[in-house]
Amino acid sequence: MxxxxxxxxxxxxxxxxxxxxxxxxxxxxxxxxxxxxxxxxxxxxxxxxxxxxxxxxxxxxxxxxxxxxxxxxxxxxxxxxxxxxxxAAGAAGASWRLWSPTEPDPGDSPGLLRIGTLAFDETAGLPALIPLLGAAHLHLDGPSTVVADMVTAILLRALGSVRPGDVRLTVYDPVHLGGTLAPFAPLGVSFVGPGGLGTLLDDLVEHICRRVANHTTTGPEPWRVVVLLADRATAAELTAPQRAQLDRIVRTGVACGVHLVVRGLDLEDHPTVERIVAGDETVTCSSLGDLEVRLDPLPPADRVTAHCRSIADRQNANPAAPTLDDLEPERPWAESSRYGLSAPIGDSTDGTLVDVPLGDDPPHALIGGPPGSGKTNLIHVWLAALSTRYGPEELAFYLLDFKQDAAFARYAPGPRDPSWLPQLRLAGVNVAGDREFGLATLRHLGEELRARAQAAKRCGAGKLAELRTRDPAGHWPRIVAVIDEFPVLLTGRDAAAEEAADLLEDLARRGRAQGIHLVLASQEVSGIQALWGRPGLIGQFTLRIALPKARRVLADDNLAAAVIPRFHAVVNTESGTPGANRVVRLPDAGDPAAWRTLQRRLWRDRPAGCEEPRLFDGDAVPRLPSAYRRRTGNTVGSSPGAVLGERIDVAAQPARLRLGRMAGRNLAVAGTRTPEACDILAAAALSLAAQGPARFTVVCLATEAEHAAARLVADLPDADRQDTADLRLDLTAGEVPRYLIGYGLDATAPEHRTALHTLLTDGPEQRVHVLGWWRSTAPLAGHLDAIGAWVALDVEASDLAALHPQTGGPVWQPRTRRALFFDRSVHRTPEVIIPYEVNSDHT
Structure with missing residues (x-):
């Protein structure tokens, strides 16, 4: 007693x-x-x-x-x-009869989840609760139908009691191919197919490692709930490395927001593992001791589907989408880019802004979305957010748009708006037909990369942050290079495509350490597929942003982009792996007035010495600069050099032909495009006249060029108009150079061809040079040894061999206002140039 x-x-x-x-x-x-x-x-x-x-x-x-x-x-x-x-408030503990998704209070973390009631008299109706989010893994054992119902109930309560987007659900169901949890498909579940378990475990371990490594800098992330519904065959085939990865997730996953819900696989004993064993009528849970639990009967299948849809509806019934103003910080240009860049591109469904990082990890971004999905809008939003946070000393933009439009022209000064984005260094628009400018930009970035690497080596620095610390007087902003429709650069199997791929790979591999970040965007699947052939390149693009219906941007088994609506994007910082998605709502950046207001404000606040950016417009025809016109009275240089057009490069330099006293210093313009041929000859003559005293003789044998020839004579006071076809000139060396400007020299009469050949052969050493236009390449065959430079207009690639059989160079496709220039004393291969506009009535 x-x-x-x-x-x-x-x-x-x-x-x-x-x-x-x-x-x-x-x-x-x-x-x-x-x-x-x-x-x-x-x-x-x-x-x-x-x-x-x-x-x-x-x-x-x-x-x-x-x-x-x-x-x-x-x-x-x-x-x-x-x-x-x-x-277990709200949806976490409500009876199924009254159940509906609920919104937690701000600041609240998930609580326990109801699975049934305790099964003894004194506690009739007492809820039986188990932990999950933020607390435990679940190991379920028992009849398959009972376990399937438990998983469905647990997931419904977990998803219905948190904010939309706070839980990312991944399901591995090799037997039923995801059918066990099919009602959850509207929620954007990532289903992993048979054979994908090993990859899934590796991805989860990598995610945990990143969370641990970035614990002090990474903000809150959604929980990841991974359901593993394995069968006996899967359990038997589990390899030792996969078992090791599974054990690592058990030990470290909960602390990093990764939670397993497992059936059919053994989990090692750990304080975070909640074991639930189902019997005939009741179940037991390790956290409830020996108390038995009667499971709540699961609602009918149609109600489960309706509950999932209600959760999806809550996810889509968001507050008003953000605007560009919402993305602006309290103080503009207050951030430092020393350790990286971070700016919001939109918000999640709970209104929290979602920051997108660029730095050491992730270093580069890949954006994908079909036409009309909002790819250009996303880029505008991202650039606007970055430009308000980081000033011109911290950030520089290089923008290329290979679409046939001028989306990036808004950032450069124009005839109606003189303002520009202070961070902009270069913008290329309408460059779909000018891969040469894309290559020039990549080469320029490559030179910048080498300069930074050399400076870092001198200072003993490994990364940009160290370089900026040890060289405070240097100017080392982070560079963001955006290439929209980048597959144009990689199209074909020619030398240009190969060089572009090599340059991109080098920038992607070494750029992260020197603060150079690539953002590649595409709407075509084929272009993205080209990257997969270069694992060293695509492996660097760990930041993936997928717009609605995007393909091949995320991993093959990540289908999140297929279910998001317009003005949304999936942001994934782990190379597109399932479970690393974050859905973001994007502002609409299409209002020109709103953008101009922001840009003008930043432009007015630009620091002293902020240079105007370079704008290359592939549809614009450059005018001959006034410095190369005689009437300005400017002296361009001490040695004669004929300006022919604009080089397709970053600095907008002229293409020049040096005309010294050596053999072959003559020019042949070949092709049938009369206005462009006349402009090339006029630009050459006017630029030569601007450099000092010279004598010009103009000969026109082409009736279609009469007006151009007469105008050139009028613009050159020292020019002589020779109306006869007699091309004999005095070859006695004079005090000033003499130039024969010939229009339609292919029409030279047979009796005068010997005189023309003598001029071409003997003239240059006597300071007499021929700059002529031939409408076809055949008449040039007998003069090629005496012509050291040529410009081809609408000459087909197959006919270039008639000019020089060993020039090689780019795959040439004749097009308006583009010419192929070759000077054998300078070039190894021809280069594409843009003939200047000299006479406005030609264009």
């Missing part, structure tokens, strides 16, 4: 302590909202404590003593019911 009295006293003491704990926690639940996280943890701990005390009381009392203290158990159960209400 004494032992019974001692036992009764012990039970009374334990029950009293449990009631005291419950009262204390309930009181804490009424405290300020700033203590929400601590309150939730205390409630959870108190619930567990009370359950343990209740189980011990039932096990320790027998017979009359059990009846005497049944009242105490009933009182304790009442406190437990109050704790359960607090710990």
């Amino acid at each position: 004494g032992n019974h009295q001692a036992l009764v006293a012990s039970v009374r003491q334990e029950l009293a302590e449990a009631r005291g704990t419950a009262r204390a926690v309930l009181a804490a639940a009424e405290s300020s909202r700033n203590e929400a996280e601590q309150r939730r943890r205390l409630v959870r701990d108190a619930y567990t404590t009370c359950l343990n005390q209740l189980a011990e009381a039932r096990e320790s009392t027998r017979g009359d003593i059990q009846r005497r203290y049944r009242g105490e158990s009933v009182k304790l159960a009442g406190h437990l019911r109050g704790l359960a209400t607090v710990s």
